[in-house]
Amino acid sequence: MKKILVTGSNGLLGQKLTERILAQNDFELIATSKGANRYTTKEGYTYASMDIADRESVEEVINTYLPDVVINTAAMTNVDTCEIEKDLCWQLNVTAVANLIAACAPHHIQLIHLSTDFIFDGADGPYLEDAEPNPLSYYGESKLAAEKLLEESNIHWTILRTIIVYGIVNDMSRSNIVLWAKGALEKGAPINVVDDQWRMPTLAEDLAEICLLAAAKGAQGIYNASGKDMMSIVELVEQVADFYQLDKSLIQSISTASLDQTAKRPVKTGFILDKSINELGYQPHSFLEGLKIMDQQISARKTN
Secondary structure (H helix, E strand, C coil), rough: CCCEEEEECCCCHHHHHHHHHHHHCCEEEEECCCCCCCCCCCCEEEEECCCCCCHHHHHHHHHHHHHEEEEEECCCCCCHHHHHHHHHHHHHHHHHHHHHHHHHHHHEEEEEEEHHHHHHHCCCCCEECCCCCCCCCHHHHHHHHHHHHHCCCCCCEEEEEECCCCCCCCCCCCCCHHHHHHHHHHHHEEEEEEEEEEEECHEEEEEHHHHHHHHHHHHHHHECCCCCCCCHHHHHHHHHHHHHCCCHHHHEEEEHCCCCCCCCCCCCCCCCHHHHHHHHCCCCCCHHHHHHHHHHHHHHHHHH
């Protein structure tokens, strides 16, 4: 049984990985995050506090547990905050990866790293794995820099690029677009949503699954790891409204330019998933299927 260490285990993807590993019992899990463990179940795995930005903390934990695989889900992902707090962004998105590479190298540990569609400028999506990156934001620059560190290293590395991850767990540090849209529309609040950006939203369960497929198969290289449905952001929100039978007249279409955001966003990203499907056996859900899965989890939480 492979031993997997997950960074950022308190986050959405981190908790989904814990949930999936505990349910299937096919890996030994060491969950790590900065501070206390926020996952509901405390048994069946090991939890260790680890600060990925601190080289000594990373090396101490990895040297103690000697995992076969590290899955790095930890990152600073707020695009506008990254544009403002560049030093912190670099520390969490690049220095942290350098720390993990240094700790994994002596033990021949596979490092699976989560990256993003924001390494592209959105002029020519959807993208293959070997498309030429051209980030528009500091967040995108930091994630591309981390990819380059991995590619130039001599460790066993895997990069999984994803897009707009959505889902629900018990203790969430931040929301996501599906929960935000649902919550606002349920309150009857009008919302402004951009109609000139296109993405392929990713169910957190699907992303957790491809992480573990990459671990089980010892995959090497870059893989696209998004949902399979391309849609504009306003279409995404309208589908949430339709699913929950909420008032779509509250959704106001606006242009990206009118938001005057700190960081630039790519217009149309999206990924071609053939490599992940053929080599890893990745089978992402449709967006509607994802909403159904999420809704079942929301209902289950209400009854518990």
